[in-house]
Amino acid sequence: MKNNKLDFRDEVFFEVYQLMKRDKSIVVLTNDMGAAGLDKLYTKFRERVVNVGICEQNMMSVAGGLAQSGCSVFVYGIISHLIFRSLEQIKIDICLQNLPVHIIGVGAGLSYGQDGPTHHGIEDIGVTKVLPNLTIYNPSDPKLAAKLLNQAYKNKKPSFIRLDKEQTVALKASKNHDYFRMFNKNKRNIILSTGYSTLLAVKYQKIYKNFTIIDLFKLGNSKNEKITSYLKKAKKVLIFEENLSSSLFSDFIYKIKSDYNLKFEIRVCSLKKQFLFGSSSRDYIWKKKIILENLFKNL
């Protein structure tokens, strides 16, 4: 049987490759992180792909300097290191000056679960969503990731694109909007998911068809009218994320509920606000912490 599974990084770096062919101002920086797609960029565009070394702070400052000089910059590394090590550089050298620097971070959620808590990407949304000018993209499949990268590039403003390590097929939504898409629309029970959790929700939707999935993939300056129109009809909304409860992508819906005096019930299924010590693969965590079958069945 043909394997239709795609890799997030392969798809994204292929998109970067296409862009670099056309746009000579694009520069890619990495903190000594590898990827098959990146190797191809090194070969073809040697001068414009720079391994800065294991120095994330300098990498972000250099990205800022390149961008203010007219370059479009992609920065690649593992999410937890890129964000936490160099948060101030991201804030001051990139966001404050609203520069076209696109942070491609791999390791969203528990992609690196077995590598321990220093590699988990479960707290970063909490600290990046507070930064003005930064758009966060959290795609749930590799094709969408490539499309969002292209969008970010055209936008010419700071962006943070979170990639999972899981290989997956491209998902086909029943309705697409600019910051979310829907699977099995028109149900009154809604699952608000993002990234890997959308993949889980879609898997269970094949069995339990009694809910709509709203797959959120962009957090930035989008207006909320569209999503509000769907939430107005909702009876129950489950926020379902592989992030800490203190670092959710979708908790803006509490404000929507309050502003519009909506009546739906909100439940949250996420990781507790605690570090996950030792080796914690995502299969282990999701089976240990929640019985997924019951969650979706009883929705």
Added chain:
Amino acid sequence: MKNNDLLKLKKIASKLRLDIFKTAMNAGKGHVPPAFSWVEIATVLFYKNIINFNLKNHKSNNRDKFILSKGHGCLTLYAVFSDLKIINKKELNNFAKNGSLLAGHPDTVINGVDCCSGSLGHGLGVGAGISLANKLKKNKNKTFVLLGDGECQEGSVWEAFAFAPKHKLNNLIAMIDRNSLGSTDFTENSSPLEPLKKKIENFGWNVIFVQGHNIKKIYSTFKKINKFNKPTCIIFNTIKGKGLKLMENSPRWHHQLPKKDLYNKCLEELKNS
């Protein structure tokens, strides 16, 4: 350098100090000693055309860049910008007041400011990025970055020191205002920097050590920089608070201002310098 020229530059330096002092006292705040320590450096850089940056080209991206990485020393930059008419003279009177362009640390809302600084340790990395872009574009623009010596305690500075020689950024000039003081104490009492020249040389830079208040020597040092094929670091031996005896070389005066009864005495000293 001819004597007339030297005299003219010394007068400029004196005027800058006076403007800096009056601006801070008017606002009731400001880092005067960190500004005073690099006045001669600024005088030569901006008034002897060492840097290709002036009223005509300051809004352009295609010129030399100056990054004040030690952002708290901004009063000197503001005084220079005002004198060169890059900002309106009235703006100096508004320094640190509500709605003013001129905050206690500079940001890019001011035309001609090339980096938002204030949090230390960023400027050299940003400067390296600009220099790398200039190399890719094959233009001759240079980037000058002024760092504080206390700032060199930040790890990110050393990441940038390691990066620049690897990428042959001989269009990057780091300048260290080596006044030996941090905010509350001498640098060697907290996280020692010496032997600073040797450390930076070992990272692959060309390093020059020069008296930071000797205009003639500063000028002749700047004239040499085009000859090198690796990034250059100039360590300027300076005195924090240079120009006012009260403030010179004292940890007490990082961002303190003299009380009003000393104002006239300080003003007199600056006018007579």
